Amino acid sequence: MASPEAQPGDAQAVPEFVIVMDFDATQAQVWAALTQAEQLAQWWGPPGMELGVAQFDLRPGGLFHFRLRGPDGQELWARWVFREIEAPARLVFVLSFSDEQGGITRQPGTPDWPLEMLTTITLAPVGESVRVTLRSEPLNATAEERKTFREGFPSMQQGFGAAFQQLWSLLTG
Numbered sequence: 001m002a003s004p005e006a007q008p009g010d011a012q013a014v015p016e017f018v019i020v021m022d023f024d025a026t027q028a029q030v031w032a033a034l035t036q037a038e039q040l041a042q043w044w045g046p047p048g049m050e051l052g053v054a055q056f057d058l059r060p061g062g063l064f065h066f067r068l069r070g071p072d073g074q075e076l077w078a079r080w081v082f083r084e085i086e087a088p089a090r091l092v093f094v095l096s097f098s099d100e101q102g103g104i105t106r107q108p109g110t111p112d113w114p115l116e117m118l119t120t121i122t123l124a125p126v127g128e129s130v131r132v133t134l135r136s137e138p139l140n141a142t143a144e145e146r147k148t149f150r151e152g153f154p155s156m157q158q159g160f161g162a163a164f165q166q167l168w169s170l171l172t173g
Helices: 027-035 037-043 143-151 153-172
Strands: 005-007 017-023 050-056 063-069 075-086 090-098 116-126 129-139
Touching (some): 027 037, 027 116, 027 129, 027 153, 037 050, 129 153
Antiparallel strands (some): 017 129, 050 063, 075 090, 090 116
């Protein structure tokens, strides 16, 4: 296992967050962990948060709508709307915070966070490992939202890095 590495986006108008991690697993194992609701519920999200799946429809246009619940009972809802599914190598979706009904909402506490983030996860064999690359960029965002997104890179590094560490734990049993 390699530690997740974040790579800053370039200085263009649309910032891109990138995190890369190698897993000692098969491409099929990692793909299953990304595309099966029962496996996503075991690793996606911050440590200590319980993920509840409200809806999972793996197809272009389909929805993964989920709730994250903290130990204190606080809840946060989010969703993925799938755009591209190329098993077992590429998954593209629009990630948004949401309400319990699945409508798009602002990130709690950050009013200038983009409403939608185009997220692409690729899986590539590297020797005996699989390299997982997650790329995310604001979609249909204002200049202020793009700025806030870029300023959020350290937090995103921490959050996605922790999720990838949980994926590592799931894959290694």
